[in-house]
Amino acid sequence: MSVITFLDYFGVFVFAMSGVLAASEKQLDLFGGFIIAFVTALGGGTLRDLFLNIDISWIIDTTYIYTVIAGTAFALLFKKIAKHIRKTVYLFDSIGIGLFTILGVQKALALDVPIIVVIMFGVITATFGGVIRDILCNEIPLIFRKEIYATACIVGASIYVGLDYYGLNEITNIIISGSIILLIRIVAVVKKLSMPLINDRI
Amino acid sequence: MSVITFLDYFGVFVFAMSGVLAASEKQLDLFGGFIIAFVTALGGGTLRDLFLNIDISWIIDTTYIYTVIAGTAFALLFKKIAKHIRKTVYLFDSIGIGLFTILGVQKALALDVPIIVVIMFGVITATFGGVIRDILCNEIPLIFRKEIYATACIVGASIYVGLDYYGLNEITNIIISGSIILLIRIVAVVKKLSMPLINDRI
Amino acid sequence: MSVITFLDYFGVFVFAMSGVLAASEKQLDLFGGFIIAFVTALGGGTLRDLFLNIDISWIIDTTYIYTVIAGTAFALLFKKIAKHIRKTVYLFDSIGIGLFTILGVQKALALDVPIIVVIMFGVITATFGGVIRDILCNEIPLIFRKEIYATACIVGASIYVGLDYYGLNEITNIIISGSIILLIRIVAVVKKLSMPLINDRI
Numbered sequence: 001m002s003v004i005t006f007l008d009y010f011g012v013f014v015f016a017m018s019g020v021l022a023a024s025e026k027q028l029d030l031f032g033g034f035i036i037a038f039v040t041a042l043g044g045g046t047l048r049d050l051f052l053n054i055d056i057s058w059i060i061d062t063t064y065i066y067t068v069i070a071g072t073a074f075a076l077l078f079k080k081i082a083k084h085i086r087k088t089v090y091l092f093d094s095i096g097i098g099l100f101t102i103l104g105v106q107k108a109l110a111l112d113v114p115i116i117v118v119i120m121f122g123v124i125t126a127t128f129g130g131v132i133r134d135i136l137c138n139e140i141p142l143i144f145r146k147e148i149y150a151t152a153c154i155v156g157a158s159i160y161v162g163l164d165y166y167g168l169n170e171i172t173n174i175i176i177s178g179s180i181i182l183l184i185r186i187v188a189v190v191k192k193l194s195m196p197l198i199n200d201r202i
Numbered sequence: 203m204s205v206i207t208f209l210d211y212f213g214v215f216v217f218a219m220s221g222v223l224a225a226s227e228k229q230l231d232l233f234g235g236f237i238i239a240f241v242t243a244l245g246g247g248t249l250r251d252l253f254l255n256i257d258i259s260w261i262i263d264t265t266y267i268y269t270v271i272a273g274t275a276f277a278l279l280f281k282k283i284a285k286h287i288r289k290t291v292y293l294f295d296s297i298g299i300g301l302f303t304i305l306g307v308q309k310a311l312a313l314d315v316p317i318i319v320v321i322m323f324g325v326i327t328a329t330f331g332g333v334i335r336d337i338l339c340n341e342i343p344l345i346f347r348k349e350i351y352a353t354a355c356i357v358g359a360s361i362y363v364g365l366d367y368y369g370l371n372e373i374t375n376i377i378i379s380g381s382i383i384l385l386i387r388i389v390a391v392v393k394k395l396s397m398p399l400i401n402d403r404i
Numbered sequence: 405m406s407v408i409t410f411l412d413y414f415g416v417f418v419f420a421m422s423g424v425l426a427a428s429e430k431q432l433d434l435f436g437g438f439i440i441a442f443v444t445a446l447g448g449g450t451l452r453d454l455f456l457n458i459d460i461s462w463i464i465d466t467t468y469i470y471t472v473i474a475g476t477a478f479a480l481l482f483k484k485i486a487k488h489i490r491k492t493v494y495l496f497d498s499i500g501i502g503l504f505t506i507l508g509v510q511k512a513l514a515l516d517v518p519i520i521v522v523i524m525f526g527v528i529t530a531t532f533g534g535v536i537r538d539i540l541c542n543e544i545p546l547i548f549r550k551e552i553y554a555t556a557c558i559v560g561a562s563i564y565v566g567l568d569y570y571g572l573n574e575i576t577n578i579i580i581s582g583s584i585i586l587l588i589r590i591v592a593v594v595k596k597l598s599m600p601l602i603n604d605r606i
Contacts, residue, residue: 028346028399
């Protein structure tokens, strides 16, 4: 298993855990919790695969499904630890986002679609799992309202595409682009930055 | 028309009826009612076909569409009878679920995907119509919160796959697996069983 | 660029603008506003392309994406003008609907699917962008509850299919069918017509 594959599974595990914890605030049962974990972790990638008309990753590679089950079980069995991890180490989540962005960009790059579409698929892969989770939980998606989140993905995806165009090798590119996404997230959280609202008052 | 096909249309009719009755509590108009009936009856199968990248059943066979129209019309014209059927004979609904689970499993089995994916597609076919209905009606999906429902599908789908592996003929397998789903549902409703919640208190 | 293509982009621009203005009532940020604009303008067509298993229009032709960006920017920069346009000239929206209906019908006709499916895809293309927008904004979809909207699309789509069957040339057919959709919308708005509700009282 390559480092990238390992990090991918790790991201799925963390997102699944984070999904279950979100679900636990909504009085869902075990099945509901698993579905929320599943869509949080794999919903963005599923949407990307549907749009790009390629085989859906978790149908081809069931390790994704088992990783979601493992993440769900871990979060339920060790709820206190999981909550602690989630609240204090938001870094995990941001690593996941960075990674998912780049994995989405790579899948789209391989298909020879226009650059703006490549960047969009990076963002979709990283953020639309959370969007579907929020819809299922009957909330307006968090990333439409708060925090620098999608913006970090857009910047990171653009840098990856640019460096790839100039022939930078994959691993170095992942480290640079991923770190930038992570850095933007850290600065945004520490400085409490957020995107301007498009509110109604004129 | 084979018995299986007839039962499939029957399931679509019952689910459509059940969808309209759910919609009637939400002050929807005729168009909204039809759409809710449609997604309740055919949403799970549509999602399955999209994920498996096969032709969508109601595009190939328009009998599905006409059956939804018939179920919608019946529920609106004979609202009292329809409500009576729905409230007292929840059995119809459970027969539909059992059947849809097995039809989903069969479609996935034909495509040579991993076993866990086959079982998931049984559950998706049977339950995600209701999930999309609840999302459109601005509710947290019922099956994420209440009753033994998805669990019955998981058990029934697993048994079907197992018996199919050991070479049991189709009809017998459908009767056995479908009956088990039905039985679990009946016991769950009579005994008011439900899945444990994953609530927040520690 | 043909007149039809121009009108298509124009429809996307108007729907994007309308989406952003809807989003601005929900305290969304810039990213959320763009996503809402995007799904309002291109969500119906995306669903149609997924269901018909054809390439998604905005992946093939990125002009759609840039048109959404332009519509979003226009609505935010000239909010007062955009609001004025939206409130007083609901005609723009209705022109968009008429056009999207016919474009959806044309795409489905080209694929040799049954007539009822062709009409459904006209309606889906024109209305499901708004449905997805409402779901993301945590509302029950407006067109399930109010106004003659989908009905106009159904009538217009049916007329287009009928006239096409009898060999009427494309441009004349678009003008006739599109005008009928527009006319139904105008009459419905002026006369405050709406579809009957399927409410609960018996």
